[in-house]
Amino acid sequence: MIEFSSVDFEHPNGVMALRGINLQIRTGEVTAIVGENGAGKTTLVKHTNGLLKPTHGKVSVFGVDTRKESVAHLSKRIGVIFQNPDHQLFSDSVENEIKFALTNFGFQEDVIANRLNWALNFFDLEKYRSTSPMLLSGGEKKRLCIASVLAWDPDVTILDEPTVGQDFVQKERLMNMIQMLVSQGKTVVIVSHDIEFIWPLQPRVVVMAGGKILADGRAEDIFRNEEILRKARLIKPQLLDLADGLRVKPAGAFPNVYDAKRWLIHRLKSE
Amino acid sequence: MQWIAQGFIFRHTASPYHQLDPRVKLLIAVELFTLALLVGSLLEVAVALSGVFVIAGVSKILRRMSRTLTYTLIFAGMIFGINLLVGYPLIDSMVIAVRFIAIVGSTSVFFLTTPPDELELVMKWFRLPRDLIFAFVTAVRFVPVLMMDALQIMDAQKSRGLELQKGNIFSRFRRFIPILIPLIVDAVIRSGELAEAMESRAYGAVKNPTSIYVLCVKRRDTFATVLSITLMVPAIYLFLSVI
Structure with a gap:
């Protein structure tokens, strides 16, 4: 469990990025952190693995105060996948890129081999095993970044703007991967502007603005609240907007956007 | 940092x-x-x-x-x-x-x-070649950009278990390879994109381009x-x- 208690964070240039954050992210939960640019979303997630330490207040991860632990130690349980793949790929092959973190964390050779094979197969990267990561396409690079983090099987996966620059197929793959993590009981945190991507997952939504938490609740409640959406400069998901426009209320979580669409079409036909 | x-x-x-x-x-x-x-x-x-x-x-x-x-x-x-x-x-x-x-x-x-804009005007006043001015001013502009990139790369690698503060001076230097390679690759990609963007906006189309600002002594x-x-x-x- 990740717990933020009255967390303030001031950047070295004097800008207050977080103000009085109180937040609990529970095990097995899918949480989406949304908000406009500069709302403090990335700053918030960088506190979870100790990359940033709070100026005031406390962040505890599985009971450990992040100020008292190294980033490497915290990262073993908290896997952060950053937005720009070009900011982390450096190895001469896809295989070595995935192995990088596994060797840093000191896994045994047989475990490394198993995890490597799982990651290459699951993310459809086996055919690029010996290829330089620099030669991959944008979507493949993103997949490699995610594979290199999920390879060490962290308890919490944090995805910072995962859909930026991704086409429809890649987004679908991402969605499937998140659903797989959820089915394994893992905690997933998504930082994104992409409401259409978040909506089908029906996560808990934390809305941020000006370094503060503006709202925290179920996706359906948050995305229906016009005032919160306006303050956070967000727009309602198209499907919800359409459903509301037709006075139809979606029931429960949809496994994906297509099921939601099919459900809506079915309701429309039946009415 | x-x-x-x-x-x-x-x-x-x-x-x-x-x-x-x-x-x-x-x-x-x-x-x-x-x-x-x-x-x-x-x-x-x-x-x-x-x-x-x-x-x-x-x-x-x-x-x-x-x-x-x-x-x-x-x-x-x-x-x-x-x-x-x-x-x-x-x-x-x-x-x-x-x-x-x-x-x-x-x-x-x-x-x-x-500011880099004024630096460009001074170099123009000295009648230095335009390409040299552009290269110099761009390099000055890129220093903070590269430093911020380096910080982001360090965050990404530290999140994958890289410990930069561990070991003797030689092993610490070796640990900077995962920082330096993405930084250099990113800089090369960025410079290529910048060159294309500049050419797309008619850089080099005329020999003596006009200037918006003119230096004047007050x-x-x-x-x-x-x-x-x-x-x-x-x-x-x-x-x-x-x-």
Whole structure:
């Protein structure tokens, strides 16, 4: 469990990025952190693995105060996948890129081999095993970044703007991967502007603005609240907007956007 | 690290020094640089250094300059230590080390008070080749960008278990490879994209492109020039006569 208690964070240039954050992210939960640019979303997630330490207040991860632990130690349980793949790929092959973190964390050779094979197969990267990561396409690079983090099987996966620059197929793959993590009981945190991507997952939504938490609740409640959406400069998901426009209320979580669409079409036909 | 990186980002500050013509700021920087080069005693080095800090104070950049001078202080410490080790007297070693700070400080004052646009105008005024000006100004603009990129890369690699502070100096150097490679690759990609973007916006289409801004000397520039020459030239002459 990740717990933020009255967390303030001031950047070295004097800008207050977080103000009085109180937040609990529970095990097995899918949480989406949304908000406009500069709302403090990335700053918030960088506190979870100790990359940033709070100026005031406390962040505890599985009971450990992040100020008292190294980033490497915290990262073993908290896997952060950053937005720009070009900011982390450096190895001469896809295989070595995935192995990088596994060797840093000191896994045994047989475990490394198993995890490597799982990651290459699951993310459809086996055919690029010996290829330089620099030669991959944008979507493949993103997949490699995610594979290199999920390879060490962290308890919490944090995805910072995962859909930026991704086409429809890649987004679908991402969605499937998140659903797989959820089915394994893992905690997933998504930082994104992409409401259409978040909506089908029906996560808990934390809305941020000006370094503060503006709202925290179920996706359906948050995305229906016009005032919160306006303050956070967000727009309602198209499907919800359409459903509301037709006075139809979606029931429960949809496994994906297509099921939601099919459900809506079915309701429309039946009415 | 981020604290230092912020120091390299140019910020407009409401100070009389920032409003001066960039050629005047360059003249003052050259005078301070020359003064710092010529110092030979503790008193002289104190004069040169105080000149740098007085101008930094007037320009309201003292805090930012302290960030950019962080690494300079480390190098100055190394210079001091090496000079002592090779047998220079304590005072001479101190003078050499502090002179280094004064030299770097004099150039810092110029770059922290002159935006890249004004730098470009000064270089144009010197009739330097356009491509050279563009390359130089772009390099200046990219310093803070690359530093911020480096910080992001460090965050990404630390999140994958890389420990930069562990081990001896050689293993620490080796641990910087995962930082340096993405940084260089990213810089190369970015420069390629920049070149394409510039060509797409007609860079090099005409031999003598027009300029939006034109440098013009105002009364305050004349006053600053006269004041700096009145103060600095006798000081430089005095320092030279001692040598």
